[in-house]
Amino acid sequence: MIVEIRIEHAHSLKDRRQVVRSLREKLKNGFNVSVAEMDEAVTWQSATLGVAAISGSRDYLAGLMRQVEEASVRIAAGLGAEATVSWDFLETGP
Numbered sequence: 001m002i003v004e005i006r007i008e009h010a011h012s013l014k015d016r017r018q019v020v021r022s023l024r025e026k027l028k029n030g031f032n033v034s035v036a037e038m039d040e041a042v043t044w045q046s047a048t049l050g051v052a053a054i055s056g057s058r059d060y061l062a063g064l065m066r067q068v069e070e071a072s073v074r075i076a077a078g079l080g081a082e083a084t085v086s087w088d089f090l091e092t093g094p
Contacts (some may be wrong), residue, residue, distance in 0.1 A: 001051035001065055001087035002038070003072045010044040011082050019079045020047045026075050027051060038041050052089075058089065 007025065010016045025034045031053075038048045051068055055061040069085045076083035 001068060003049040003076075003083060004050060004084045005047045005049065005076055005081050006084075007045050007047070007079075007081040011045055013086065016044045016047060019076075019081050020049070022079055023075050023081075023083075025048060027071065028069060030071060031064060033064070033068060061089070 003023075006017065007016055007019050010019065020037060024037070027033060027035050027049075033051050033053045035052075036050050038050045049070075051065075053061060053068075054094045055063055055064070065087055069087065072085050
């Protein structure tokens, strides 16, 4: 999953870090997913997070990722930011 964040109110790297760190921690702790920042802090007003999860059940994973998507948008809004989310499955195996 890719979460693109727009932080209009950020006027410093500190403002940006506060939003990114809070969103990242809430997703990791709330959903037991891996979350990493995917870009360098080039601008103060945007960030991109990658979210990953692994499961043997496609249905479980789809439900989990829908919940993470909804939470990302909700949490970002609560932090004064806007999140745009896109995701897809990677399948491996026989």
